[in-house]
Amino acid sequence: MDTQKIRRDFPQLERKINGERLIYFDNAATSLRPKQVVDAVSQFYLHYNANIHRGIHTLSMEATEAYEKAHKKVAQFINASSMEEVIFTRNTTESINLVVFSLYLSGKLKEGDGVVISLMEHHSNMVPWQLLRDKFKIKLHVVNLNEDGSLNLNHLEEILNKEEKIKVVSIMHASNVLGTVNDVRKIGELAHRKGAIFVVDGAQSAPHIKIDVKDIDCDFFAFSGHKMLGPTGIGVLYGKKEILEELEPFLRGGDMIWRVTLDKVTFNKLPWKYEAGTSNIAGGIGLGAAVGYLEKIGMDNVEKHERKLATYALSRLKELNFIRVYGPSERIGVVSFNVMQKNEKPLSPEVVASILDKHGIAIRTGCHCAQPLHNDFLGVRGTARASFYIYNTKEEIDSFIDVLSSLKSNAL
Ligand code: C6P
Numbered sequence: 001m002d003t004q005k006i007r008r009d010f011p012q013l014e015r016k017i018n019g020e021r022l023i024y025f026d027n028a029a030t031s032l033r034p035k036q037v038v039d040a041v042s043q044f045y046l047h048y049n050a051n052i053h054r055g056i057h058t059l060s061m062e063a064t065e066a067y068e069k070a071h072k073k074v075a076q077f078i079n080a081s082s083m084e085e086v087i088f089t090r091n092t093t094e095s096i097n098l099v100v101f102s103l104y105l106s107g108k109l110k111e112g113d114g115v116v117i118s119l120m121e122h123h124s125n126m127v128p129w130q131l132l133r134d135k136f137k138i139k140l141h142v143v144n145l146n147e148d149g150s151l152n153l154n155h156l157e158e159i160l161n162k163e164e165k166i167k168v169v170s171i172m173h174a175s176n177v178l179g180t181v182n183d184v185r186k187i188g189e190l191a192h193r194k195g196a197i198f199v200v201d202g203a204q205s206a207p208h209i210k211i212d213v214k215d216i217d218c219d220f221f222a223f224s225g226h227k228m229l230g231p232t233g234i235g236v237l238y239g240k241k242e243i244l245e246e247l248e249p250f251l252r253g254g255d256m257i258w259r260v261t262l263d264k265v266t267f268n269k270l271p272w273k274y275e276a277g278t279s280n281i282a283g284g285i286g287l288g289a290a291v292g293y294l295e296k297i298g299m300d301n302v303e304k305h306e307r308k309l310a311t312y313a314l315s316r317l318k319e320l321n322f323i324r325v326y327g328p329s330e331r332i333g334v335v336s337f338n339v340m341q342k343n344e345k346p347l348s349p350e351v352v353a354s355i356l357d358k359h360g361i362a363i364r365t366g367c368h369c370a371q372p373l374h375n376d377f378l379g380v381r382g383t384a385r386a387s388f389y390i391y392n393t394k395e396e397i398d399s400f401i402d403v404l405s406s407l408k409s410n411a412l
Contacts, residue, residue, distance in 0.1 A: 001301040007391045009034035009293075020360030023396045028176050028204060028334050028387035029364050030226045033290070037229055040289035041282045052281055053255055053272070067281050070288030071271065077291045078221065079212040080238050084270035087237040087244075088284050092203040093124040095222030095237035096170070098274060099199055100128040101250035103168065104136065108197070108247070111137040114166040116159055116196075118143040118151055119377055120175045123369045125201040129170065139163070143171075145377055149178040149327040153186065160194045168197045173205035177368050177383065179310065179331030181205070188217045197243070203227060206236075207389070208306055208332050210299035213238050225283065230290035234283030237274070244270050251276040302390055306333035309388040309397065316401045322408055326378055333388035336368070338380060339407055349384040352407070359403045363387075 007013050010032045015022045024032060044066065050059035052067050071083035080086055089095045103109050115129050119142055132138040141159045144152045151171070160166055169191035174181045184200055191198040199220040202211060206221075207228035213221050220243075225234040239247075249256055249267065256276040258266045267273040294302060310333045317323050317337060324346070325337045338346035349365035356363055366382045367374045374380055386400060 001297060001305055001390070003305070003391060003393055006034075006297070009036065010391055011035065013391060017360040017362070018358050023359075023361040023392075023399060025386040025388065025392065025396070025400065026362045026364045027207075027389040027392075028227070028368075028385065030232065031207065031229050031389050032391065033229055033231070033286075034293055036293055037231065037286050037289045041231055041286040044282045044285050051278055063281055066288070067279065067284050070284045070291075073288045073291045074236055077211070077295065078206070078236075078238055079214050081214075081241065085213075085238055085241050085244065087239065087271045087274040088279060088287075089222075089235040089237050090233055090280070091224040091226070091235035092122075092201060092222045093235075095220075095235050096124050096199070096201060097128050098237055098250060099170075099220050099222070099239075100132060102247040102274075103197070104132060104138075105250050106247045109136075109138055109167055112139065112165060114139040114141055114163050115168045115170065116141045116143060116156065116166055116191075117170050118156075118172070119145050120149070120151065120178060120180065120370065120373050121170075121172055122176055122201065122203065123371070124203070125170055125172060125199075126372070139165075141166070142372075148329075149175070149180050149377075151180070151182050151187075153183070153190075156187065156190060160190055160196075166191075166194050166196050168199060169194075170199035170201070172201040172203070174202075174208070174332050174334075175327070175370075175373075176204045176334060176387075177336050177370050177373055177378075177385065178327030179334035179336075180328055181209070181330070181332055184216050184218065192217070204332065204334065207294075207302075209303050219243055225287040225290060228290055229293055230287040231280075231283040234280050234287045236287075241270065244274070249274050249276065253277050255279075297390060303332075305390060306388050307331075309333050309392055309394065310335060312394050313386065313388070313397050313400075316397060317404075320401070320404055320408070323404065326383060333392075334385065335387070336383040336385040338383055339404070346380055347407070349382045352384045352404075355407065356400070356403055359399070361400055361403060 048062040050063045052064040133140040188198045200218045202223040206223035221238040226232040253276040
């Protein structure tokens with residue numbers, strides 16, 4: 001993998017921030033986009049802009065073909081059986097909401113039924129299920145974590161053995177705070193043994209790890225385009241065909257119908273049954289280009305590169321005894337930490353981030369949309385987080401460590 005060659009595709013990396021060359025370590029929030037993705041989007045807008053599935057004129061057919069081709073590319077990327085199993089949404093959040101409300105509307109979840117999530121979940125895989133709990137009396141069970149930030153599989157088994165009516169297990173593949181990669185094959189096995197539907201939040205795994213939905217054997221897999229070089233406003237929900245056929249769509253209107261009378265509606269074929277209204281056509285085409293870009297590099301190479309960076313960052317951070325790092329040693333390229341003061345309280349992560357920003361280094365701070373994880377497990381209000389991607393280098397990590405080192409004498 002030629003990182004220097006890859007970097008040339010990302011003009012934003014040339015930017016100077018506060019007089020310093022940008023070091024972009026905020027990839028878990030959103031990645032940068034290569035020229036190839038921006039070009040694919042602008043080609044659509046400049047040369048064959050038209051609505052899809054609605055015209056027989058040349059432009060509409062070209063746009064339809066490109067949009068459908070993007071579904072096919074994504075299907076291949078995650079090893080889905082066909083594009084019928086690939087629904088384009090706005091993002092992971094919308095994908096999970098689609099699952100939640102389609103299951104409820106279809107009567108797959110009723111009062112007294114149970115859903116299992118975990119304490120490490122992002123709000124996107126927590127708040128929609130809480131709505132079912134609060135409004136429709138669905139029971140919500142939360143799996144605890146082990147001390148090192150891995151999922152407590154014994155606790156999951158305990159819940160599945162004890163509770164009779166568990167209908168859904170919905171767990172993240174990789175944590176946006178701890179970097180933990182969950183054993184989704186094992187979790188899926190346990191869920192299916194119970195007869196439950198298995199939903200995976202893949203927002204932090206699809207950009208970084210080769211995904212094979214058949215191998216995971218999940219029923220749903222949700223992810224976002226903008227974290228994997230694609231445009232914002234485009235996301236994916238993979239669903240097993242037989243389940244998608246059976247469920248009712250919750251977003252309704254144009255394009256998702258086959259026939260409408262004043263009394264009755266029949267739905268369009270998959271995946272359009274779940275894509276109501278005019279789609280984010282340019283976004284879908286851009287996502288297709290992003291997937292093509294990643295495939296050229298090879299997802300195994302992407303993962304190897306990031307794990308190397310994460311291991312290097314962890315070893316360098318260990319040199320700084322005033323830094324507390326959260327999460328297990330085996331992880332994807334996400335490192336959350338706090339700078340500890342002499343009084344054992346963390347220095348505000350926002351102060352740490354603004355000092356890094358002065359040196360052109362972009363990281364994220366706060367609770368990363370995982371407040372229960374911070375409050376009930378980490379015991380801190382927030383953390384600072386560096387997250388890596390294909391264009392990041394060890395040298396950038398060295399610069400990051402240099403700035404952090406200076407905090408010992410300057411800030412504490
Ligand atoms: N996490 C982060 O900085 P959306 O916003 O819908 O594209 O993705 C939501 C989401 C769901 N699950 C996980 C594990 C995630 O990490 C995210 C997004 C970003 O950590 C923004 S909060």
